[in-house]
Amino acid sequence: MERGVTRISSSELSTGLGITASQIRQDLNNFGGFGHQGYGYNVDYLHDQIGEILGLTHAYPVIIVGAGNLGNALARYEGFKKRGFHIQALFDIDPKVIGSKTGEHIVRDMKGIEEYLKKKPAQIAMLTLTKSAAKEAADRLVKAGVPSILNFSSIDLAFPEENVIIENVHLSDFLMILSYQLEN
Amino acid sequence: MERGVTRISSSELSTGLGITASQIRQDLNNFGGFGHQGYGYNVDYLHDQIGEILGLTHAYPVIIVGAGNLGNALARYEGFKKRGFHIQALFDIDPKVIGSKTGEHIVRDMKGIEEYLKKKPAQIAMLTLTKSAAKEAADRLVKAGVPSILNFSSIDLAFPEENVIIENVHLSDFLMILSYQLEN
Numbered sequence: 257m258e259r260g261v262t263r264i265s266s267s268e269l270s271t272g273l274g275i276t277a278s279q280i281r282q283d284l285n286n287f288g289g290f291g292h293q294g295y296g297y298n299v300d301y302l303h304d305q306i307g308e309i310l311g312l313t314h315a316y317p318v319i320i321v322g323a324g325n326l327g328n329a330l331a332r333y334e335g336f337k338k339r340g341f342h343i344q345a346l347f348d349i350d351p352k353v354i355g356s357k358t359g360e361h362i363v364r365d366m367k368g369i370e371e372y373l374k375k376k377p378a379q380i381a382m383l384t385l386t387k388s389a390a391k392e393a394a395d396r397l398v399k400a401g402v403p404s405i406l407n408f409s410s411i412d413l414a415f416p417e418e419n420v421i422i423e424n425v426h427l428s429d430f431l432m433i434l435s436y437q438l439e440n
Numbered sequence: 441m442e443r444g445v446t447r448i449s450s451s452e453l454s455t456g457l458g459i460t461a462s463q464i465r466q467d468l469n470n471f472g473g474f475g476h477q478g479y480g481y482n483v484d485y486l487h488d489q490i491g492e493i494l495g496l497t498h499a500y501p502v503i504i505v506g507a508g509n510l511g512n513a514l515a516r517y518e519g520f521k522k523r524g525f526h527i528q529a530l531f532d533i534d535p536k537v538i539g540s541k542t543g544e545h546i547v548r549d550m551k552g553i554e555e556y557l558k559k560k561p562a563q564i565a566m567l568t569l570t571k572s573a574a575k576e577a578a579d580r581l582v583k584a585g586v587p588s589i590l591n592f593s594s595i596d597l598a599f600p601e602e603n604v605i606i607e608n609v610h611l612s613d614f615l616m617i618l619s620y621q622l623e624n
Binding site for chain 1: 493494502508509510512513514517520523524525563564571588590605609611612614616618619620621623
């Protein structure tokens, strides 16, 4: 789209994505197709349809819990807003950090998070607290009704009894993708 | 292993991983199997074998290029070392940051990176500079012989002509995994 391309084949997509054309067709067929044999894909239409699949047709209020280096980096990350992910507030438990400024946000006291969420419900919480503080914070977020958590702390979280979506991010995984390729 | 489990079935692994038992068996079979029907997997052996597949049998020297919030967070991230990823040095181009201390490292001047790499070759560079500075830095890293780059800057890098492994990380992808699940 950015390059003014209006129509694209699965093999052209393949070159850009590093996935086989047949895998691309198969993946998109799982969601209903969107292309036509011999024509390929209409880029605008495909972009809209993928956006709909991913739920990107509306904005998501996001909070960050943990205003250390990673929380700060996430608060300033430019890629989120254009996808509809709006950082609404940052929270921390550390008195040395509470009240400090991060980009356009003042770091709030975790003590007030339940009250804050009652007034301004968040759809997503990004959790960047240390291992020792992450579980308790996640419990509180789940209890306060946050429906999804992106967990960067180095402890795996799971709430099998609750109706909450947890995605545990392991930064080491990326390095292992590289070590695998370096080795093979 | 940490829980003292010595033997595990693919269905038990399935519960822990959220992947079907048949997918787990199929994936592991791609690398030669490691299990026995009716017995399952010997946990120690499986752990060693997966470590070997991922190339985790030796240490990898890693440098970080970009000592902003994300670079700092990565430098302090505790999960890397136990997998054998050793942060050796941090570099930046910003005079305000060069010379400052990050954990156990003093941020070095990017000007000296070629000379540094001649003496201490790195296997992996994590790139966290801003979009505008990332491409030039990556060019220099590739020219200096760094064989793999984990790119966190919000510009996709590719060196199709060079024998270098690039992994572009998009932090928004994690939020889209959540928005997809929230929507569906």
